Amino acid sequence: MDFKNQLANTSFYTSASSPDSLPADEGYEVAFAGRSNAGKSSAINRLCNQKSLARTSKTPGRTQLINFFSVSPVNKLADLPGYGYAKASHSKQRQWLELLEYYFTHRQALKGTIIVMDIRHPFQDADQKMINWCTHHHCDVHILLNKSDKLSRNKAHNQLQAASNILSHDKNASSSIQLFSAMTGYGVDEAMSKIYSWFGTS
Ligand SMILES: Nc1nc2c(ncn2[C@@H]2O[C@H](COP(=O)(O)OP(=O)(O)O)[C@@H](O)[C@H]2O)c(=O)[nH]1
Numbered sequence: 001m002d003f004k005n006q007l008a009n010t011s012f013y014t015s016a017s018s019p020d021s022l023p024a025d026e027g028y029e030v031a032f033a034g035r036s037n038a039g040k041s042s043a044i045n046r047l048c049n050q051k052s053l054a055r056t057s058k059t060p061g062r063t064q065l066i067n068f069f070s071v072s073p074v075n076k077l078a079d080l081p082g083y084g085y086a087k088a089s090h091s092k093q094r095q096w097l098e099l100l101e102y103y104f105t106h107r108q109a110l111k112g113t114i115i116v117m118d119i120r121h122p123f124q125d126a127d128q129k130m131i132n133w134c135t136h137h138h139c140d141v142h143i144l145l146n147k148s149d150k151l152s153r154n155k156a157h158n159q160l161q162a163a164s165n166i167l168s169h170d171k172n173a174s175s176s177i178q179l180f181s182a183m184t185g186y187g188v189d190e191a192m193s194k195i196y197s198w199f200g201t202s
């Protein structure tokens with residue numbers, strides 16, 4: 001077992017705004033999804049041990065691109081555009097749906113999706129839709145209950161328990177869940193193990 005952070009040399013690869021601009025469908029990919037402001041960019045930065053690999057922003061929902069990062073010559077991370085942003089126009093939302101639908105339907109390289117949720121309000125409608133979508137396309141899901149530093153230990157574990165119960169009702173999903181904090185680094189090793197297992201490098 002190699003304990004070195006395999007994500008530490010991750011670098012920006014390319015962005016795609018439409019199905020025809022996606023990079024070649026080869027190797028292994030792990031996607032990151034989440035509601036705007038849940039801390040998706042912060043989680044990617046923390047896992048890759050880099051300050052500004054994925055942009056973090058206080059103005060959520062601007063990007064409608066899939067940003068690809070190369071972890072190694074064969075492995076990539078795909079940062080999916082944040083969802084559930086009410087102010088996005090209908091045409092933007094439609095474009096988002098089309099791109100994501102295409103990606104989940106066709107992407108052979110996709111091994112699993114990390115869904116980042118704010119632990120204080122997890123499982124919003126849009127999160128549930130994303131989980132269902134992954135299940136429908138036979139894509140494994142791993143949920144990060146992010147910002148766990150905002151709650152006491154007890155409250156965080158209660159949230160984890162409640163969330164695990166919700167997940168266990170979904171019989172078809174191959175899913176797992178954990179506490180995480182992009183701010184403190186809590187849960188990094190567990191998340192990393194999941195990503196390595198999807199890449200086949202654990
Ligand atoms: N306290 C705390 N704040 C966080 C954490 N992760 C992200 N944030 C903050 O939440 C806001 C949104 O984060 P960002 O990564 O841009 O979210 P994104 O829209 O999902 O990519 C920023 O102000 C971050 O500093 C965390 O684990 N703990």
Ligand SMILES: [Mg+2]
Binds near residue numbers: 042056057
């Ligand atoms: Mg972001």
